[in-house]
Amino acid sequence: MAFSLGGLNGGNGRRRFGAAQGTMSEINIVPLVDVVLVLLIIFMLTAQVMEFGLDIHVPEVKPVSSTIQERPVVSVTSNGILKLNDNTVKLREIPSEIARRFKDTKAVYVVADRAVTWDVLAQVVAELGEAKLDVSMVTKPLDTTSKK
DSSP states (O other): OOOOOSOTTSSSSOOSTTOOSSOOOOOOHHHHHHHHHHHHHHHHHHHHHOOOSOOOOOOEESOOOOOOOOOOEEEEOTTOOEEETTEEOOGGGHHHHHHHHSTTOOEEEEEEOTTSOHHHHHHHHHHHHHTTOEEEEOOEEOOOGGGO
């Protein structure tokens, strides 16, 4: 916001550089709109880069059966961290947590990153099998359309 005071040059009434008498009380909107547009563009670009959720790359296989059921999901990240529906859990606590949080559940989905060693995945499946839970492995369908 800018303003000017008249009469600074001795009060002889001559205006310097076209200054008007009184104050200028108008807000200059152009810089505000420029800043808002720049921020909007920045947020639009960064929203595409941000990823939410776990970064798990499941293996791709040809035969995929589509099942849509509400089951607990045990996720194994590439560095071996175990999560039960986005909550970190220890290997020995998985069956008790499933029984506590999901009443009368007989099956569970296991989502494992393709970089997980077989030893970690085998321990998770064995622990779930010991608890008499059916294990369904989550995979991603192989894209066969690009190979034609």
